[in-house]
Amino acid sequence: MAKVIDSKIPAGPVPEKWKEYKAHQRLVNPKNKLKLDVIVVGTGLAGASAAASLGEMGFNVINLCIQDSPRRAHSIAAQGGINAAKCYQNDGDSIYRLFYDTVKGGDYRAREANVYRLAEVSNNIIDQCVAQGVPFAREYGGMLANRSFGGAQVSRTFYAKGQTGQQLLLGAYSSLSCQVQAGKVKLYTRYEMEDVVIVDGRARGIIAKNLCTGKLERFSANAVVIATGGYGNTYFLSTNAMGCNCTAAVQCYRKGAYFANPSYVQIHPTCIPVHGDKQSKLTLMSESLRNDGRIWVPKKIEDAKALQAGTKQGWEIPEEDRDYYLERRYPAFGNLVPRDVASRAAKERCDKGFGVNNTGLAVFLDFSESINRLGIDIIMQRYGNLFEMYEEITDVFPGDVANEINGVKYYKPMMIYPAIHYTMGGIWVDYELQTSIPGLFAIGECNFSDHGANRLGASALMQGLADGYFVLPYTIQNYLADQAVWPKVSTDLPEFAEAEKKVDAEMDRLLNIKGKRSVDSIHKELGHIMWEYVGMGRTAEGLKTGLKKMHELEKEFDENLFVPGTKEGLNIELDKAIHLRDFFTMGQLVAFDALSRNESCGGHFREEYQTEEGEAKRDDENYFYVGCWEYQGKGNEPTLIKEPLEYEAIKVQTRNYKN
Numbered sequence: 001m002a003k004v005i006d007s008k009i010p011a012g013p014v015p016e017k018w019k020e021y022k023a024h025q026r027l028v029n030p031k032n033k034l035k036l037d038v039i040v041v042g043t044g045l046a047g048a049s050a051a052a053s054l055g056e057m058g059f060n061v062i063n064l065c066i067q068d069s070p071r072r073a074h075s076i077a078a079q080g081g082i083n084a085a086k087c088y089q090n091d092g093d094s095i096y097r098l099f100y101d102t103v104k105g106g107d108y109r110a111r112e113a114n115v116y117r118l119a120e121v122s123n124n125i126i127d128q129c130v131a132q133g134v135p136f137a138r139e140y141g142g143m144l145a146n147r148s149f150g151g152a153q154v155s156r157t158f159y160a161k162g163q164t165g166q167q168l169l170l171g172a173y174s175s176l177s178c179q180v181q182a183g184k185v186k187l188y189t190r191y192e193m194e195d196v197v198i199v200d201g202r203a204r205g206i207i208a209k210n211l212c213t214g215k216l217e218r219f220s221a222n223a224v225v226i227a228t229g230g231y232g233n234t235y236f237l238s239t240n241a242m243g244c245n246c247t248a249a250v251q252c253y254r255k256g257a258y259f260a261n262p263s264y265v266q267i268h269p270t271c272i273p274v275h276g277d278k279q280s281k282l283t284l285m286s287e288s289l290r291n292d293g294r295i296w297v298p299k300k301i302e303d304a305k306a307l308q309a310g311t312k313q314g315w316e317i318p319e320e321d322r323d324y325y326l327e328r329r330y331p332a333f334g335n336l337v338p339r340d341v342a343s344r345a346a347k348e349r350c351d352k353g354f355g356v357n358n359t360g361l362a363v364f365l366d367f368s369e370s371i372n373r374l375g376i377d378i379i380m381q382r383y384g385n386l387f388e389m390y391e392e393i394t395d396v397f398p399g400d401v402a403n404e405i406n407g408v409k410y411y412k413p414m415m416i417y418p419a420i421h422y423t424m425g426g427i428w429v430d431y432e433l434q435t436s437i438p439g440l441f442a443i444g445e446c447n448f449s450d451h452g453a454n455r456l457g458a459s460a461l462m463q464g465l466a467d468g469y470f471v472l473p474y475t476i477q478n479y480l481a482d483q484a485v486w487p488k489v490s491t492d493l494p495e496f497a498e499a500e501k502k503v504d505a506e507m508d509r510l511l512n513i514k515g516k517r518s519v520d521s522i523h524k525e526l527g528h529i530m531w532e533y534v535g536m537g538r539t540a541e542g543l544k545t546g547l548k549k550m551h552e553l554e555k556e557f558d559e560n561l562f563v564p565g566t567k568e569g570l571n572i573e574l575d576k577a578i579h580l581r582d583f584f585t586m587g588q589l590v591a592f593d594a595l596s597r598n599e600s601c602g603g604h605f606r607e608e609y610q611t612e613e614g615e616a617k618r619d620d621e622n623y624f625y626v627g628c629w630e631y632q633g634k635g636n637e638p639t640l641i642k643e644p645l646e647y648e649a650i651k652v653q654t655r656n657y658k659n
């Protein structure tokens, strides 16, 4: 029988909760310059915004990242935009509507109160970023512009061309730099957290590796915040930056932090298809393209076969022979259905043989209609850098006219296919973003908090910045308030020495295996197992096979890995080996969770549980909970702990994007 935990959500109707809660908080006056230290691990949007805000509030912040500059955190990859309920388009948007769309988009598996709070602070984020000088796109009259993202029938996405993440990160970085200059934030670039140190049951510090010298260093503080991103790279091929890893989160999990909903992994429908087995990275084509691009495959199987054989091109297929399958299946949302729905629909068409490239694993994203309607200049203004990125990778420019049939111009369509993109699961946190280890907090993509079983487009940046600018800086004070009387612990404590010794011994172990296989070759194999058995369509049988194969491959890793070089100085292969060790733990966790959840919801699709139309079939009676996992040692099955979900403001129902 699984244990049940409480998320510490205060009682009361949802819209009141956050206000009530705020009123009861023991808020520390931000003007007081406190002598409290906080470690923030990560300088992506979540980490940089949190470090800057905590510094501004007077805390002494130690901020670490693995890149050579916070500006190179993975968050710069974000293209399409960030959501907020400003209702600038006067299209009926509201905080409630953003809250509702997010809960529905997450297939009713998110914690309702958290999502309400997120929607409530969404507008403040835009104001904050505008004040920092983030160059959001504007209308001709000067108002901030918006576009639409999946799962919403309003236009609430704020954007800066196709570089929204980069611009937001530059804004956060400028605030962070102010605090570095003021002496409140001490920045450690090229440092990697290898372990969290627990003293008397509380997180009191970390062990970090200086990636340039190879030396291990100890950091102590009154609280530790991890903002280290998601675990998408467990699948090897993903849209995530190459450096993304889950080592910090997995170490916290090993030290007792619960890991929540690991099986909720997002597969994004619009990525450039895999083109060979030498690839190490997949490229996202932003969801914003679905505002004007239409997704289709041929209606006739013989056309599909000709496309696969290369004897026909997409632009030779006339309008009447095209199947705009999303518009056909989901008339109300069309091409803007949520990502999980769009990805499954693409897979369904390709599985039926309608794929449009030589592997049969691609569909078209076509701008012919919108270019004919709006003109190429407008389309280039909106998506210019994305079209150029696509051309650089595929040598096809989607704005090039390719054919004319009955007076209608046809442009070269993009080819896209679903790929691993984002992880909704993450370290379990309560309403205050504190993990199950007191003093340890998790924010941004590395926590599980707001997206349920599927994240809506443009909501990750919203959540990361909500956590960093507006939630954590308040909630962490509830923990730190009684820490004011605690002295900062010394890094000479045996707990630090022991943690450091273990990290050091692990590096020796990996270096001394002296086998024959490179880290990448094993990681690639793990990725194949994950995609094949723990990917877009899962079955109990497949998951068991996947787990077995992962165990075998982990044994191979432990016995036949080759890591060149030494511990001293820069050793990227050693760092990758540490990451891969943790991807194994993560991959198994994803599979355990997927196996235990006998239902389909959002990004977790168990083929045994689907409706006649192939939609995800939830089982609210038995699975209306957050599945949290507690580590039980290497090779042992983790323990499941349940946090029951409670919905008060939203009626839980079957998701419908058809009408």
Ligand SMILES: Cc1cc2nc3c(=O)[nH]c(=O)nc-3n(C[C@H](O)[C@H](O)[C@H](O)COP(=O)(O)OP(=O)(O)OC[C@H]3O[C@@H](n4cnc5c(N)ncnc54)[C@H](O)[C@@H]3O)c2cc1C
Residues within 6 Å of the ligand: 041, 042, 043, 044, 045, 046, 047, 064, 065, 066, 067, 070, 073, 074, 075, 076, 077, 078, 079, 080, 081, 082, 164, 165, 191, 192, 193, 194, 227, 228, 229, 230, 239, 240, 241, 244, 245, 247, 248, 284, 421, 422, 443, 444, 445, 446, 457, 458, 459, 460, 461, 462, 464
């Ligand atoms: C191609 C792409 C496009 C996207 N577009 C959008 C979009 O348009 N809108 C949207 O809302 N979302 C988008 N997303 C998702 C969004 O970008 C991410 O979810 C978000 O940026 C994550 O931010 P983060 O701060 O939580 O983590 P990250 O940006 O991943 O930052 C993690 C930080 O932790 C540090 N770190 C990691 N491990 C360690 C360690 N062990 N020790 C020390 N430091 C460590 C890293 O150095 C980094 O600074 C996109 C994602 C991708 C891949």
